[in-house]
Amino acid sequence: MSQSLPGTSVAGVTRYGLFIGNQQIAPVDGEYLDVVNPATGKVWAQVPNASVKDVDMAVESARSAFEEGDWLGYRAADRAKFLIRFGEAIADNAEEIAQLQVNENGKLIREMVGQAKLMPEYFNYYAGLAQMPTGSTNPLHVKQMLNYTVREPLGVVAAITPWNSPLLLLVWKLGPALAAGNTVIAKPSEVTPVSAIRFAELAAEAGLPPGVFNVVTGLGSPSGSALTGHPGVDKIAFTGSTATGQAIASQAGKTLKRVSLELGGKSPNIVFSDADLTSAINGLVAGIFGASGQTCMAGSRILVQDTMYDQVVEEFVRRAEAIKVGDPQNPASEMGTVACRPQFEKVLSYIDIAKSDGARLVAGGTRAEVDGFPDGLFVRPTVFADVTNDMRIAQEEVFGPIASLIRFHDEDEAVRIANETQFGLAAGIWTGNVQRAHRVASRLRAGTVWINNYRKTSYATPFGGYKQSGLGRENGADALREYTEEKSVWVDT
C-alpha cells in the first residue's frame, strides 16, 4: 500500500496514525502494521509500528502536558467533570467502539457492547474518588511542628494492554491515572490497536487538553520496550502475559519506575460434592468458555470431588458441545474466534500436548467450521478429563477454550492442587457448606476468590494477582495509590 495520511482508506483498508497531542500523526519512519479481522482473515486497517523516535515524541507531549499544559491547572473537580464527560462520550459511541473491538479480536458483539456500557461507571467512580480527601495530619513526638501528607500524581504513565478486553483494561488504568492528575501514553496490543485510537479521539472530543492521553501503536519491541525503558516515563501499568511482565519489571528496575502488573492465570474452579450442581456447571462453563477462554481469570483447571466426578464430566461435556460457535456479529452466537493466528496455533498445539501427556479428550479438540467464514480462527470448546496437576495443560496458561478436569478426594487435596501453580490470580469454590466455603477461601493463594459464582468484577473491588499473576491491584479505592506518590511536609509553627 502506498504512503497515505492517517484517516485515509485504500481498497477498504483504513490507515490510522499515532495519537499524540490530540491528533493522529504519521510515524517518523513510515512503518505500518496490518490489523486483521480474525473471523474473516481480512486486513481492514493499518497502524504505525512506532519507532523509538515516535515514542520520544509521545513522551515529550505527555511530559509537557504534565509539567506546563492546561492539565496542570485542573483541580480535582475539573478532572472529575472530564471523566464524567468522557464516560458520556463512550456511552454515546458504545456501538462503534464495541464494533471496532469485534473487528480486532473476534469477541462477541454483545459482550463488547456490554463492556462499553460499563465503562462510564468506572469513570464515575474515579470522578467521585478524585474529590475525596487524601493525605493525613500526623500527631508528633516533637513540639511546635505540624506534619501533614499529600498524595501527588506520579507524572507520565505508560499503560500497556493486551488484546482480550482492549478498552476495558485500558479504562481500569485511565480512570485512576487521570483522576489523580497524571498524563498517559497507551500502548495497546498490536492485535487490537484501532479501538484505542478511537478512544483517545473521544477523550479529546470530551475536552481533554492535548498531550494528556496519547496512543502509540506497534509491536512489543520496538514500541512497548521504548516506553518501558524511557527515562521520561514514571510508571508502567501493564496487563499481559507473565513472561512479558517479567521482562518489563526487569527493564523498569533500571530507572526504578513504578510498576503495576496484571498477569496470567491458571485458575482453579473447585466443585465439592455438596455443591448445587446446576449453578456449579453454569459457573464452570462460563468460567472457561466465556470469551473463548481468553480471559486472565479463566477457570481453566476444574477440580471436582471424586464422588461426583463422572457426573460432572458428563454434564459439562454435554454443555460444552451445545455451545454455538459462530459469527461474532451474530447476537445468537455464544463463542466467537480466538483473537489472532499465533494464538490460534498456540491453542491447537496445547490440544496435542495434552493428548500426548495422557489427558483424555472428551469434547472438541479441533478447529470449528463456521458457515461463511472459511478463514475464521474458530476453535471448538474443548474438554480434557483425567488431567493431573503436573501435566503441562494444568500448569501453563493456554488462553483459549480448553478445560481440564482434575479429580480430588477431600478438602486438603483440593487446596493443595489449587495452590500448586506459579499463578495466583483467581479461584472459584462451589459448595453448599458455608464453613467450608470460608475455610477454603482463606487457604487459597489467589487475589480473587468467588464462592458459588465466577468471573464477577467491579470498579469498586480490587483485582490483581498473588505470586506470578501480578504486582499491585487495579480497581477499588486503593488503585489511586498506585498512581500517586506520598509527600510528607513539616512546618515549624
Ligand code: NAD
Ligand atoms: P503480551 O504479554 O504478549 O502483550 C501484552 C502487551 O505488552 C502488548 O501490548 C504487547 O505489545 C506488549 N509487549 C510485549 N512485549 C513487550 C516488551 N518487551 N516491552 C513492552 N511491552 C511489550 O500479552 P497478550 O498475548 O497480548 O495478552 C494475553 C495475556 O494477558 C495473558 O497472559 C493473560 O492472562 C494476560 N491478561 C491478564 C489480565 C489481568 O488482569 N491479570 C487481564 C487480561 C489479560
